[in-house]
Each structure stands twice: as structure tokens, then as C-alpha cells.
Amino acid sequence: MTDDHEAVRDLLAAWAFGALAPADEKTVAAHLAGCESCAAEAARLRETVRLLDGPPPAGIPERPATDVLSRALRERPAVPRLAAHAAPYAAAVAGLKALLPEVYGRWGYDRWRAPVVHDWDVHATVAHLLAADEHLAVLLGIEARVPPSRIQEGTGWEADWNRRTADVIVHERRRSPEKTVAAWSAQADSLLASPEAHDAELAARAVTLMGLRLPVADHFLVRAFETWIHTDDIGRALGLSVPAPPRDHLWQLVRLAVRVLGLALGPTAPPVLFSVTGGEEWVLGSDAEPVQAELTLDPVDFCLLVGGRYAPEAVPKGETGDAAAVRNVLERAASLSWL
Amino acid sequence: MVVQVESTGDTSGRPLADAEVHRRLVYGDESALAEVYAAYGGLVRRVAVRVTRSPGGAEDVAQEVFAQLWSRPYAFDPERGTLRTWLSVLAHRRAVDWVRSEARHRKDAGADDSALQAIPDAGPGPDETVVDRERSLLLHTALAELPQSQREVVHLAYFAGRTYRQAAVELGIPEGTAKTRLRTALRSLAETLADPPDPALERGA
Numbered sequence: 001m002t003d004d005h006e007a008v009r010d011l012l013a014a015w016a017f018g019a020l021a022p023a024d025e026k027t028v029a030a031h032l033a034g035c036e037s038c039a040a041e042a043a044r045l046r047e048t049v050r051l052l053d054g055p056p057p058a059g060i061p062e063r064p065a066t067d068v069l070s071r072a073l074r075e076r077p078a079v080p081r082l083a084a085h086a087a088p089y090a091a092a093v094a095g096l097k098a099l100l101p102e103v104y105g106r107w108g109y110d111r112w113r114a115p116v117v118h119d120w121d122v123h124a125t126v127a128h129l130l131a132a133d134e135h136l137a138v139l140l141g142i143e144a145r146v147p148p149s150r151i152q153e154g155t156g157w158e159a160d161w162n163r164r165t166a167d168v169i170v171h172e173r174r175r176s177p178e179k180t181v182a183a184w185s186a187q188a189d190s191l192l193a194s195p196e197a198h199d200a201e202l203a204a205r206a207v208t209l210m211g212l213r214l215p216v217a218d219h220f221l222v223r224a225f226e227t228w229i230h231t232d233d234i235g236r237a238l239g240l241s242v243p244a245p246p247r248d249h250l251w252q253l254v255r256l257a258v259r260v261l262g263l264a265l266g267p268t269a270p271p272v273l274f275s276v277t278g279g280e281e282w283v284l285g286s287d288a289e290p291v292q293a294e295l296t297l298d299p300v301d302f303c304l305l306v307g308g309r310y311a312p313e314a315v316p317k318g319e320t321g322d323a324a325a326v327r328n329v330l331e332r333a334a335s336l337s338w339l
Numbered sequence: 340m341v342v343q344v345e346s347t348g349d350t351s352g353r354p355l356a357d358a359e360v361h362r363r364l365v366y367g368d369e370s371a372l373a374e375v376y377a378a379y380g381g382l383v384r385r386v387a388v389r390v391t392r393s394p395g396g397a398e399d400v401a402q403e404v405f406a407q408l409w410s411r412p413y414a415f416d417p418e419r420g421t422l423r424t425w426l427s428v429l430a431h432r433r434a435v436d437w438v439r440s441e442a443r444h445r446k447d448a449g450a451d452d453s454a455l456q457a458i459p460d461a462g463p464g465p466d467e468t469v470v471d472r473e474r475s476l477l478l479h480t481a482l483a484e485l486p487q488s489q490r491e492v493v494h495l496a497y498f499a500g501r502t503y504r505q506a507a508v509e510l511g512i513p514e515g516t517a518k519t520r521l522r523t524a525l526r527s528l529a530e531t532l533a534d535p536p537d538p539a540l541e542r543g544a
Contacts, residue, residue: 079368090367
């Protein structure tokens with residue numbers, strides 16, 4: 001037998017499935033006419049496909065998408081329509097809710113105790129978000145879901161913040177992870193149902209949280225930022241890659257982070273032309289001197305740097321000019337210690 | 340101090356379509372689900388009706404498949420395969436399950452509970468004998484249990500109408516590998532017919 005025989009034999013399954021290109025089709029037909037053993041194999045395989053096929057279907061009625069979509073939306077509601085400043089938080093909450101069912105492994109075990117970040121496991125990370133969202137919730141008149149902490153006077157926002165997270169984690173440890181998730185989720189839903197999430201004017205009021213006096217609208221973005229970063233942390237702990245937020249949302253986060261970074265650098269820092277790939281450029285630092293360096297970061301990398309997920313020297317970057325001026329910007333960005 | 344210089348506009352490349360759809364599904368954008376349905380609803384129903392032989396069954400399967408994609412978006416990983424293949428494989432699996440559960444509902448109390456012993460009303464049509472319908476279900480059950488790598492290429496070549504070369508490109512594997520996987524898969528299906536597994540043994544395994 002010839003090489004043609006072997007080549008055709010390899011093609012017979014594709015032939016039986018009708019998955020040959022026209023040129024292959026000819027080769028096979030020519031060979032089958034003269035090779036009994038291939039013809040027998042071909043007949044056997046095609047009979048198998050014929051049985052898979054069954055009789056031609058009577059035609060599938062075209063159904064409108066509505067039945068399929070409404071069934072899906074009953075199982076997982078769509079994200080509520082909100083003012084632009086609250087949309088990234090709504091999406092981030094939906095993203096974490098979509099991830100958490102994956103905590104349950106395929107063989108009936110769960111991974112609530114999987115280490116995530118700092119000394120938190122998945123359960124504690126959700127408890128931390130419950131604590132972190134609570135500060136904005138309380139300002140908007142939403143009742144706290146965990147008994148209050150004893151906050152000592154004059155210790156600064158960071159100490160209070162850490163204390164609250166520690167207390168909430170201790171509180172939640174006594175409950176099941178499912179209860180913690182339900183509490184986080186209900187509080188997030190209350191934030192998203194608040195008038196401030198629907199009305200840009202109401203959200204223009206400035207309040208101080210995490211040592212930052214910003215409009216409520218920006219604090220909603222900070223919540224989105226932190227929720228996404230921790231969702232990404234949990235994803236890594238579960239071996240799942242969490243997609244970055246949708247482009248529009250990502251850029252809302254980037255712009256806010258640039259503003260906060262500008263405030264942190266102050267008016268006298270050596271000026272650096274800062275660009276974020278695919279979008280905008282800013283001059284950070286003093287506007288009284290010529291630009292001393294240029295720094296380019298990817299938007300996701302910039303967010304991860306500001307979120308404390310990159311060391312300043314490790315973040316992938318493009319830079320030219322004065323290395324010390326660039327390092328100053330990177331170190332300041334990493335030290336914002338938001339999360 | 341921040342001074343915005345200028346907007347350089349959108350220079351980012353367009354991400355792979357499946358990854359972008361996955362992002363939108365994860366973040367709860369229901370318009371992404373409607374787009375996926377518009378693109379792949381036909382394929383899902385085609386696969387489902389092949390197995391169930393029932394428009395009602397195909398509808399049940401389609402609803403279940405898209406509900407699963409929407410409510411558990413992380414079950415699909417765009418780094419590990421295309422959405423088309425994933426939906427096709429899931430629809431097939433669910434359709435085989437649908438036939439089994441229909442059979443269980445219809446069987447008489449005390450009868451053998453093998454799915455293949457109880458033919459749903461939906462199958463065999465006037466052009467199909469009872470024996471052929473049984474054999475068809477046996478084959479689809481075996482297909483649903485092929486190794487993932489073989490199943491994917493069968494789905495592309497058979498249900499999605501790709502040539503084996505196109506399937507190789509879509510799966511990112513050499514053409515020879517696609518050919519071999521099709522061959523291994525179809526031969527093992529053909530052998531299922533020659534030597535049907537004992538249903539009782541299968542359940543015990």
C-alpha cells in the first residue's frame with residue numbers, strides 16, 4: 001500500500017463528519033474507489049455519524065431571546081442602572097458575587113480558608129470588605145451590620161480603619177462564611193440603592209473618609225477600586241484570573257487615582273509627565289519647573305501599584321529622564337496605602 | 340499637583356472578543372448575554388435538538404445553558420478555549436442529561452431504569468427505527484464522555500460545521516493532531532456500538 005493509503009486512512013473520520021476541505025475530499029473519493037479496506041472503514045464510520053445525526057430535524061422554531069434571557073436574569077439579576085460615579089462599584093460588586101460561588105470546589109470541599117492577602121483567607125477578605133464599605137454606608141445613613149468597635153480618640157484614621165477590620169473579622173469568624181457574604185452583599189446592595197448612587201448632585205457633597213476629603217461620588221469609586229482589587233486577590237487564591245474592570249470603569253478609577261496621587265505628591269515634587277497607556281497624560285508635581293522625566297504605565301498596572309499589589313521597582317513601566325523623579329512618583333503611588 | 344496635558348485618544352488594541360465578552364458577563368452586563376445568545380443561540384439549539392429530537396427539549400437546554408453562562412461566568416475560561424466550543428459542549432452534555440431525565444420520568448415503576456430502555460415520546464420519528472434511536476442515544480452519551488480534547492474537535496467539525504483544518508486553527512493545535520483526535524474519537528464511538536457498555540456496570544464504575 002502507498003503513502004496515499006495511510007494519508008487517506010487518517011482522513012476518514014474527518015470525511016465521515018463532513019469536515020474535509022474540497023481538495024481533501026477528492027483525494028479520499030479517488031482512494032476509496034480502489035481500496036476495499038478503506039471503503040469498509042469509511043462505511044463503518046459514516047454509519048456511526050448517520051446514527052448520531054438521526055433523521056433531519058423538523059426545523060427548530062426561532063425563539064425570541066426574551067425567554068432565555070429572563071430565565072438567566074432570574075438566576076442572577078442584572079446590575080442596576082445607576083449614576084456614572086456608582087456604576088463601577090455596582091459592576092465590581094457583581095463581579096465579586098460572580099466569583100464567590102467558585103470558592104466551592106468541584107468535589108464538595110470549599111476554600112474559604114485559602115490564604116488570600118495579608119494574613120486573610122477568603123472569609124476574612126470578604127469580612128474586610130464588609131468593614132471597609134461600612135464607613136461609606138454609615139455616612140449615607142445605612143445601619144452598620146456589625147456591633148460598633150471601641151475606637152480610641154486621636155489615633156488617626158488608619159489605626160481606626162485597621163481596628164474596625166480586625167473587629168469585624170473576629171466577629172465574622174464566629175459566623176459561617178455564607179453569613180458574612182450575605183452581610184457584605186446586603187450592605188453593598190444598600191449602598192447601591194442609596195439616593196447618592198442615583199443622583200450625581202447628591203453625591204457631590206464632600207466627606208472625609210480614609211483621610212481623604214472627597215465628594216461622595218469619588219468615595220463610590222474608591223469602593224469600586226478596593227472591591228475589584230480584593231476580588232482579584234481572591235481570584236488568584238482560587239486559581240482564577242479575574243478580568244480587569246470594563247474600560248470606562250477602569251479609566252474612572254485611573255483618573256481618581258491620578259488626582260489622589262497628585263495631592264499626595266504636593267506642589268513641589270519634581271515634575272513628571274505621566275501617561276497611562278491608551279489614554280491620557282498628566283504632569284504630576286510642580287508646575288513651576290520644566291518636566292524632568294516621563295513615566296508610562298499600563299492602566300491596570302497603575303491601579304495595582306496604587307492598590308499596593310506592585311512594589312514600586314517591580315511595576316512594568318516605560319521611563320525616560322531623571323530616574324529619581326520617576327522613583328519618587330512610583331514610591332508615592334505605592335504608599336497611598338488605600339487597601 | 341496634577342495638570343492634565345492632553346487626551347491621546349484610544350490607542351489600545353481591541354482585545355480578543357471572547358475575553359471581552361467574558362469581562363462583561365463577569366461584571367453583570369446583561370447586553371453581553373443578549374449578544375452571546377444572538378451569536379450562538381442557533382448552534383446551542385441545533386446541538387440540543389440533535390440529541391433530544393424535541394423542540395421543547397432544545398428550548399429547555401438552551402435556557403439552562405445560557406442561564407449557566409450568565410450565573411456562573413467563571414465556569415467559562417477564555418484562556419482555555421473558545422466560547423463557541425464551550426457552549427456547544429455544554430449544550431450537548433445538558434441535552435444528554437435531558438434525555439436521561441425524560442426517560443426516568445416516563446419509565447414505568449419497576450422497569451429497568453436505563454435511559455436507553457425508555458424511549459421518550461419525542462424520539463424516534465417516522466424516519467427512525469426504535470433501534471436506531473437507541474443507538475443514537477448510546478452514541479451521544481459516549482460522545483459526552485469522550486476526553487475534553489477529543490470532544491472539542493468533534494464539536495467544531497460536526498456540530499459547528501468546521502473543516503478539520505479550521506478546527507485546528509480555532510483550537511490552536513496542529514492539523515495532524517486535529518485529524519488524529521477526530522479519528523480516535525469516531526473510532527471509539529463506533530466501537531461503542533459494536534460493544535455497548537452494560538448500563539448497570541457503567542453506573543457502578
